[in-house]
Amino acid sequence: MAILKRRGGLGPTAPDQQAAGNGLLHRRALLGRGLMLAGAAGVGTGTSLSGAAAEPLEDAEWSRHQGTTVGPIGVRSKFEKDTVRVLSNPKGEPRTQHARTPHQLLSGQITPSHLHFTILHNGIPDIDPNQHKLVIHGMVKQPMVFTMDKLMRYPMVTRQTFVECGGNSAPMFSNEPVQASLQLLHGLASNSEWTGVLLSTLLDEVGVDPKAVWMLPEGADTPALTRSVPLKKAWDDAILVLYQNGERLMAEQGYPVRLLLPGWEGNMNVKYVRRIKITDQPAMTYYEARNYSPVLPDYKAYKFYFVNEVKSFITSPSFGMSLKEPGYYEISGIAYSGSGTIKRVMVSADGGNSWAEAAVQGPAQDKAFTRFHIPWRWDGSPAVLTSRAVDDGGNIQPLRADFVKVRGETLKPVTNPMGFANQHYNSLTCWGINAKGEIAHVYA
């Protein structure tokens, strides 16, 4: 079974199901069987009917009239109109546009394609798939050109994976916690099911020179974006993606074809890919030699930083929500690692003094968002919620003090005049809850 079961002897049944400080319960705590109903310890969340059963069964207005006509494309409820991406450049001025995923309003593991984050440096190109071509050339036996029609005839694979911008979570480099929603803090990471042709299949076609060790994919949008990629990644798991979450790629996601490098910095997953040059050295393009070379506190810089390291954050409760009353709540969040599969997520309700293991939603997939959950009984006093993930390679999210020691707190240009270090944050995110149930972003 793919789902978590919470019944039938899978967890402890002792009355005390506390797993860590400040109300964290065992991840498989048995919440029912009269425990919530009786209102014991404020765990109950449903409301007893007490004879008023008829009341909510009266027909509401929408039960009395014919509804809206079904259309060729499904539409969302008007009550979900605020579930949208936040834009950095809504008028589309001639510079970079960012659209951030509203994680605080979502659940599950898939990000719907229309809410997937995107960054465009000169708007969305309107590419005709019947004219677009992909060339593979350079250190190959035979350069080849692939039309989209031809590409669609090759063997395909399907997998889930996240894509995360190297600059996601940049506000976390501030030396004071920025008071902003999850979407503004971590909205430049999303997760889809992708389907396409393994790049290795096409490399087999063109015949790669054994001396080649790099490749240079190039996009067909106006910036002609290029990034050097070690050829090993192509042999490992790179995909030329044609479908996202079941349908052809959305225009802003690289239609008609993008490169997908599971677990590697978003910018390298070149959209609208029209060319892949096979080479024996990196090209040192703008995006690898300047923009995505994080500068360290001692002014040295990383040379090539590809992997999005293990990370997690709590999506609910989170900044901007408020707890209306003490009682039972579920803590839920997302964990992921560009190095592998999420193995374990620890959660704390007391700012890291004590930790309990969350339930990790299966099947956890390699380099994909993995949802975690843990039940929590809020007693109405202040709490600090945070999460810490571990992947199957044993990589663990660093504590903030350890992270800052190496990477600095460099959001402000005054600290780092080069201002390029605010990338690849993968330390903790903490939500401070006060006695009124209000939630702030805190460092713990």
Next chain:
Amino acid sequence: MAILKRRGGLGPTAPDQQAAGNGLLHRRALLGRGLMLAGAAGVGTGTSLSGAAAEPLEDAEWSRHQGTTVGPIGVRSKFEKDTVRVLSNPKGEPRTQHARTPHQLLSGQITPSHLHFTILHNGIPDIDPNQHKLVIHGMVKQPMVFTMDKLMRYPMVTRQTFVECGGNSAPMFSNEPVQASLQLLHGLASNSEWTGVLLSTLLDEVGVDPKAVWMLPEGADTPALTRSVPLKKAWDDAILVLYQNGERLMAEQGYPVRLLLPGWEGNMNVKYVRRIKITDQPAMTYYEARNYSPVLPDYKAYKFYFVNEVKSFITSPSFGMSLKEPGYYEISGIAYSGSGTIKRVMVSADGGNSWAEAAVQGPAQDKAFTRFHIPWRWDGSPAVLTSRAVDDGGNIQPLRADFVKVRGETLKPVTNPMGFANQHYNSLTCWGINAKGEIAHVYA
């Protein structure tokens, strides 16, 4: 690794990779390494550049101008405007509306929510989640009412599962193969990632009378649709769904909450659920006693038919496409079973005379769409493609002759004046390809 690997000694490397008649290759055939490049045996699909490498690298029109502005909700390419659902009642006249998923244009395993099939009997209700309530009552210790706010605080689970209408594939009961697209034949089945509260969690809250064995969920739309469901399903894996593919349910999918019974007939997955009555007997409502009681050739009828049995169909190539030239193609399709996990899919290119095992995309999930693939070398002569799936319980798709023997060919009222038997078709679907590469629906 979640993906199929096609390199590195996973398959035979012998020159003859034929796995079954009429060009079916081994599912892990090594297609590259010069085989396609050399054009040997018509396997090659890419085009050799022969010095013309510069040509496709000229900037196209879309590489020269600023693109469209990114919006709060992502949009699809205008070139995908035909990737839509087909409607049975596009004007929304006061009767049932069907919207069918275009499987022939999709790939992967997830169906995007806006292309998920839906059936509405009186349009889409516009339900305010702040007013909607769910009542659980009947044979319980304490009836309870749940607001959506309260429901959102309960432990949630996430899983993929398909939903299929009992009436999906009705045209397959015709005694002549109906010439229609995959969408019209099998478009009333779709697959999503669903997130919500296990119904068993709430049953634990209300305390179920041990004598109760049925439940009667009821929708809040105008038909107040009801179906009797064995209570065992609630304990097994029923979910009160709040999120579909990461975001809140679409209005037409039951917003703000629907019942999900993984693997069971679509109509039972009551949308807009406002009430669940716990009982000791079935209610014999319209949809279980009349509309979804398939009548057999001897005029006896099934009493309760819940499970969508093991099934598969080839999505590409399929009716409406045409093969432009002999050579290599990938055969791809969908398999699923309401009884479990897809274990194996066999594919034939000669109408069932010989079979080869397809590659099944992992991780195959319980009661969810599972994509299968197999490489095929079309020699330009007539072929009949078909697929046959087996689940982990050993259930196998019946051959058409065996299926018809039991269930009849009853599409036309003249054969069956009651006209209600055209449900739960799970036999094979065959695509006949002629020497011109045109594809027809055939019985083989």
